[in-house]
Structures are given as structure tokens and as C-alpha cells.
Amino acid sequence: MIRIFVTGGTFDKTYDEIHGRLAFADTHLPEMLKLGRSRVNVSIRTLMMIDSLDMTPADRDLIVRNCAQCAESRIVITHGTDTMVDTAAALARGVPEKTIVLTGAMIPYAFGSSDGLFNLGSALSLVQVLPAGVYVAMNGQHFPWDGVRKNRETGVFEPIR
Amino acid sequence: MIRIFVTGGTFDKTYDEIHGRLAFADTHLPEMLKLGRSRVNVSIRTLMMIDSLDMTPADRDLIVRNCAQCAESRIVITHGTDTMVDTAAALARGVPEKTIVLTGAMIPYAFGSSDGLFNLGSALSLVQVLPAGVYVAMNGQHFPWDGVRKNRETGVFEPIR
Amino acid sequence: MIRIFVTGGTFDKTYDEIHGRLAFADTHLPEMLKLGRSRVNVSIRTLMMIDSLDMTPADRDLIVRNCAQCAESRIVITHGTDTMVDTAAALARGVPEKTIVLTGAMIPYAFGSSDGLFNLGSALSLVQVLPAGVYVAMNGQHFPWDGVRKNRETGVFEPIR
Amino acid sequence: MIRIFVTGGTFDKTYDEIHGRLAFADTHLPEMLKLGRSRVNVSIRTLMMIDSLDMTPADRDLIVRNCAQCAESRIVITHGTDTMVDTAAALARGVPEKTIVLTGAMIPYAFGSSDGLFNLGSALSLVQVLPAGVYVAMNGQHFPWDGVRKNRETGVFEPIR
Numbered sequence: 001m002i003r004i005f006v007t008g009g010t011f012d013k014t015y016d017e018i019h020g021r022l023a024f025a026d027t028h029l030p031e032m033l034k035l036g037r038s039r040v041n042v043s044i045r046t047l048m049m050i051d052s053l054d055m056t057p058a059d060r061d062l063i064v065r066n067c068a069q070c071a072e073s074r075i076v077i078t079h080g081t082d083t084m085v086d087t088a089a090a091l092a093r094g095v096p097e098k099t100i101v102l103t104g105a106m107i108p109y110a111f112g113s114s115d116g117l118f119n120l121g122s123a124l125s126l127v128q129v130l131p132a133g134v135y136v137a138m139n140g141q142h143f144p145w146d147g148v149r150k151n152r153e154t155g156v157f158e159p160i161r
Numbered sequence: 162m163i164r165i166f167v168t169g170g171t172f173d174k175t176y177d178e179i180h181g182r183l184a185f186a187d188t189h190l191p192e193m194l195k196l197g198r199s200r201v202n203v204s205i206r207t208l209m210m211i212d213s214l215d216m217t218p219a220d221r222d223l224i225v226r227n228c229a230q231c232a233e234s235r236i237v238i239t240h241g242t243d244t245m246v247d248t249a250a251a252l253a254r255g256v257p258e259k260t261i262v263l264t265g266a267m268i269p270y271a272f273g274s275s276d277g278l279f280n281l282g283s284a285l286s287l288v289q290v291l292p293a294g295v296y297v298a299m300n301g302q303h304f305p306w307d308g309v310r311k312n313r314e315t316g317v318f319e320p321i322r
Numbered sequence: 323m324i325r326i327f328v329t330g331g332t333f334d335k336t337y338d339e340i341h342g343r344l345a346f347a348d349t350h351l352p353e354m355l356k357l358g359r360s361r362v363n364v365s366i367r368t369l370m371m372i373d374s375l376d377m378t379p380a381d382r383d384l385i386v387r388n389c390a391q392c393a394e395s396r397i398v399i400t401h402g403t404d405t406m407v408d409t410a411a412a413l414a415r416g417v418p419e420k421t422i423v424l425t426g427a428m429i430p431y432a433f434g435s436s437d438g439l440f441n442l443g444s445a446l447s448l449v450q451v452l453p454a455g456v457y458v459a460m461n462g463q464h465f466p467w468d469g470v471r472k473n474r475e476t477g478v479f480e481p482i483r
Numbered sequence: 484m485i486r487i488f489v490t491g492g493t494f495d496k497t498y499d500e501i502h503g504r505l506a507f508a509d510t511h512l513p514e515m516l517k518l519g520r521s522r523v524n525v526s527i528r529t530l531m532m533i534d535s536l537d538m539t540p541a542d543r544d545l546i547v548r549n550c551a552q553c554a555e556s557r558i559v560i561t562h563g564t565d566t567m568v569d570t571a572a573a574l575a576r577g578v579p580e581k582t583i584v585l586t587g588a589m590i591p592y593a594f595g596s597s598d599g600l601f602n603l604g605s606a607l608s609l610v611q612v613l614p615a616g617v618y619v620a621m622n623g624q625h626f627p628w629d630g631v632r633k634n635r636e637t638g639v640f641e642p643i644r
Contacts, residue, residue, distance in 0.1 A: 082503075121280060125287050271433060361622035440520070440521070462516075
């Protein structure tokens with residue numbers, strides 16, 4: 001059994017057609033897993049539904065606590081890309097004995113042309129085979145939590161030495 | 162560098178609008194990798210573009226030979242689901258020292274609602290981390306070549322003892 | 323109130339993932355109208371769900387009879403493109419006093435990249451404004467039933483003198 | 484020959500993946516017409532690419548002037564929904580002798596689930612058959628410019644008197 005924690009991010013942004021702006025409603029995770037015809041045994045829980053630029057230390061504590069306390073030892077977290085590495089660092093300190101893979105998207109899933117489905121397939125596979133540790137999985141690549149940064153100008157996750 | 166060999170299958174079926182039937186044209190792989198914003202260094206080669214029910218021993222030999230002779234030691238193969246396990250067995254005999262992941266789709270990518278993008282993310286990640294061997298990656302799961310069969314009635318890949 | 327009769331055709335073809343072939347299941351009309359955020363008052367009835375190449379004189383009689391007997395005087399028919407003009411001719415003989423617009427698609431709606439939604443918007447608008455008569459609406463154009471033919475080689479509906 | 488003037492609006496909103504927000508880039512009109520397999524002879528010109536809430540009297544004058552001066556007597560305008568009726572009123576005063584149909588979308592076309600393709604099929608058909616006048620075509624319905632208002636709470640265009 002794999003645990004999936006949803007925190008929001010571009011992954012789950014949707015279009016509010018009354019006000020003509022981006023917004024968060026329910027997560028698209030179950031729909032995406034159905035579309036991907038996933039047969040992986042997962043348990044999904046939405047912890048928050050926010051832009052990761054708005055994530056506070058208290059939010060991050062909540063994520064760490066949930067990862068530490070849940071029964072599962074293999075966890076996928078969907079997360080906004082801007083502060084994904086910060087949350088990964090907090091998890092590395094707080095939950096050293098589990099395999100945790102953070103993933104996200106550059107384009108909302110609701111926009112049809114999303115990288116989210118690709119990244120979800122990636123994260124869900126990696127979490128099953130990687131040893132204990134905290135990882136970021138984006139763009140078909142994966143990095144240890146302390147070996148990656150997001151290049152804000154290109155939107156790409158890059159390895160750091 | 163990862164090698165991707167394309168062999169056709171549901172993954173790449175398209176709709177022939179003049180004749181109103183399914184057909185094969187060019188592979189969608191490059192478009193899918195772009196959509197997934199993949200940053201993985203890949204080299205794609207189309208070996209054939211056929212329904213896997215029409216695959217002959219000669220076709221299978223061609224796949225084995227290409228996997229054995231290419232420079233890369235990590236290979237993803239897109240393949241029709243019906244005889245994916247047969248090709249996996251041929252590869253296990255013929256190419257024992259490389260990591261090879263076969264994947265496919267139940268719904269053509271061109272049909273919007275495809276599991277192909279999810280499976281591609283999965284296969285491309287697994288091939289980077291699994292030890293030498295031949296694997297089938299479908300539905301978010303992966304199996305050793307001799308530990309899986311396709312249930313023709315449900316369309317699902319199942320573990321066998 | 324506008325009546326919509328569904329007869330199948332490419333419009334409603336879907337992908338049978340167990341057998342890997344095209345098939346007909348339920349019509350996508352209600353989903354398409356919802357997607358188009360249609361506010362038109364319609365009543366939908368599926369008369370048959372077939373490829374128009376398989377349409378018999380008895381099938382065509384059934385369509386004519388339904389158009390003649392229904393309460394509405396404005397009718398949209400979704401239809402395979404190959405024999406759409408034949409059905410239009412039968413309707414022109416059998417139902418002279420109503421406005422009937424036949425439409426279809428070159429690509430199944432289920433394939434994401436469909437012309438069906440565009441054609442449906444077109445047909446549903448035309449049926450509200452055209453005088454009594456039988457029309458074919460395809461590719462943003464519309465023709466009287468006896469002023470059009472389908473070019474089988476290009477897949478395009480062309481005016482005939 | 485039909486003239487299409489593009490002014491922006493939800494229709495053409497896209498997702499800026501570097502900054503994670505909605506933005507305007509190039510119009511999707513040519514791609515949408517291709518998807519709809521439109522065979523209508525059109526000439527497209529982008530006049531502006533803005534949210535209709537930001538449209539100034541000078542912008543509106545520019546639209547009126549272009550409609551008055553272009554050679555075509557049948558014109559479709561893609562427009563944000565919030566002030567579509569205001570522009571329609573300006574056109575009714577300034578260009579009384581042409582058939583002008585304004586249309587838009589509640590959901591960006593780039594979001595896959597768009598009503599834009601449906602509305603475009605609708606507008607492009609109506610402009611070919613309606614007599615001179617200014618009309619709003621939304622949701623499969625159409626209204627004379629002085630017979631409609633947008634309900635801001637529901638997002639729906641409603642007839643007035």
C-alpha cells in the first residue's frame with residue numbers, strides 16, 4: 001500500500017469560470033489514476049490545496065507529521081514546484097526512515113497538455129523501488145532531496161553538486 | 162543515455178479519417194516526451210509499427226538483435242500488450258546483461274484519455290533504477306518477465322507465481 | 323425545443339480496449355453539449371448506433387418516421403458521413419415541412435481532436451435559423467440536401483450544381 | 484469570405500508555466516479551425532489580445548473602425564464575455580449594414596474542456612445566414628445585441644425583454 005498526500009500546486013490548479021482566474025477545487029488525483037489505469041494500491045489524502053509559494057512553516061510541519069505518523073512506509077507527495085525542495089529538506093530531517101517521492105507539474109492537469117500524468121507515473125513507480133530517503137521526481141528524472149534545485153527562469157529542476 | 166525502441170501497439174494507433182478505421186502512422190513518442198516535459202536523454206528508434214498480435218518470430222528476433230547490439234545498457238520498448246510477455250521472454254534469453262523495460266497502453270495516446278503517458282513516465286523512471294533484467298511496466302506496476310501474464314478478459318497484467 | 327436524433331457514425335465511435343478495435347457504446351452527445359455549455363433546450367433520442375455504411379433502407383425508414391412523427395419541427399441528426407447524403411434525400415422526400423440538419427464528424431469525439439464539437443455547434447445553430455428543408459452541415463459549411471456530395475478520397479463535403 | 488477579428492478574452496487565455504499564471508500569447512483560432520476541419524474561407528486578424536474587463540473606449544473604437552473598413556460584410560469577433568455586450572452596442576451604432584457575430588468562451592480553449600470550439604462552430608455558421616445586424620452567440624444560443632445580458636453570477640448569457 002502506497003500513501004499519496006496531496007498539497008495542491010500547479011498539478012491541481014483549475015479554472016474558475018465565473019471569475020476567470022486560476023483556483024483550487026478538488027484534487028484530480030483519483031481521475032488521473034483512473035486515466036492511467038493504475039492498479040497500484042494507494043490511499044489518497046488531501047492535506048491542503050495551496051500554491052507552494054504560500055506554504056508556511058506550519059503547513060510544512062503538517063506534511064512532515066503526516067508522513068511520520070501514517071502507517072505506510074512509501075509515500076508520494078504532490079506539491080507546487082516552487083518550494084518543493086524546501087519541503088523535501090524538512091522531510092529529510094523529520095522522516096528519515098521512509099521512501100518519500102515529491103512530484104508536481106509545470107502545467108495544470110486540467111489543461112489537457114499536462115506533464116502531471118507523466119510525472120505521476122514516474123513518482124508512483126520510483127516510490128516502489130527506491131531505498132529509504134526523500135526524492136524529487138520531475139521531468140522523467142529524480143534527485144535526492146539535497147541534490148536538486150529549481151531553476152526559476154527555465155522552470156527546470158537541475159542537479160546540484 | 163536511454164534507448165527507446167518503438168514497435169507499435171495500441172500506444173501508437175491512430176485514426177485514419179478517410180477510411181474510418183484504426184491505423185499506424187508515425188510514432189507519438191517524441192510528442193509524448195515533449196508533453197511530459199521529459200529531460201531524460203533518450204535516443205528513439207522505430208523498429209516496426211505493428212499490432213503485437215501480428216508480430217512474427219522474425220520481428221521478435223529483430224527486437225532482440227537491436228537490444229543486444231545498441232550501445233545503451235538501459236532500454237525502454239513500447240509494445241502491443243497482447244504479446245508483450247512473449248517478447249520479454251525472448252529478450253530475457255537473448256539480452257541477459259541489460260535493463261530492459263517493456264511498456265504499452267490499453268488506449269491509444271491519440272485518444273486523449275490515454276494511459277500511455279502515465280506508463281511512459283513509469284517505464285522511463287524504472288529503467289533508470291532497476292538492475293539488469295527484463296521487466297514489464299503497466300498500470301503503475303512492474304513485473305519481472307517471467308512473473309506476469311496479461312488477462313485477456315480484463316485487459317489487466319497480473320502477477321504469476 | 324430542438325430534437326436531436328443519434329444514429330451513430332464516426333461521431334460516436336469509441337475504443338474497445340479489451341479487443342483493441344473501434345466500437346459503439348453510448349452516445350457522447352450529452353457530454354458534448356455539457357462541454358459546449360449549451361443552453362439550448364434539446365431532447366435527445368438514440369435511434370441506432372451504427373456505421374452509416376451498414377445502414378439499411380429499413381434503418382433509413384425508421385429515421386424518416388421518427389422525424390415525421392416527433393412533435394418538434396427543428397431536428398438535428400448525428401450521422402456517419404459516408405451515407406449522410408442518402409439519408410438526407412430520404413428525409414427530403416418524407417418530411418418536407420420541417421428544418422432538419424444532418425451533421426457528423428471525420429474524427430471520433432472520443433479522440434480528443436474531434437471536429438464533432440465544432441460541427442455540433444454549427445448544426446445546433448443552423449437548425450434554429452434555417453427555413454424548412456433538409457441540410458447537411460459539415461466543416462463550418464452547410465448545403466441543401468441535393469447540393470452536396472462527400473468526396474470519398476479527400477473526406478470533404480463538396481457542393482454540386 | 485468571412486472576416487474574423489480576434490480581441491482576446493478567455494477564449495485565448497493560456498498558461499504561463501514559468502510564472503504559474505494565466506496569460507495571453509498567440510491566438511488559438513487557426514489551430515481551432517484546423518481541429519474543426521473548417522472549410523470556410525476566412526481571413527483572421529488579431530486586433531488586440533486582452534481581457535475584456537481591461538478594454539478601453541479606444542480599444543472599442545479600434546474594433547468598430549476595423550469592422551467598418553474591412554472589405555467583408557460578414558464578421559465574427561472573438562471577445563471576452565464580461566463586456567461583449569458593450570462592444571456589441573458600439574458596433575450596432577457604428578456598423579449598421581453588416582452581419583457581425585460576437586462569440587467567446589467561459590473556459591480557455593487551451594484547457595481542453597473548452598466551450599470555445601462549440602461556440603466557434605456556432606458563430607461561424609450563424610454569420611453566414613443571419614441578416615445584417617449585430618449578434619451575440621454563446622452556449623448554442625444567439626441574441627440581437629440589445630436583447631441580451633451576461634449574468635455575472637451564473638456566467639450565463641440571458642435574454643432581456
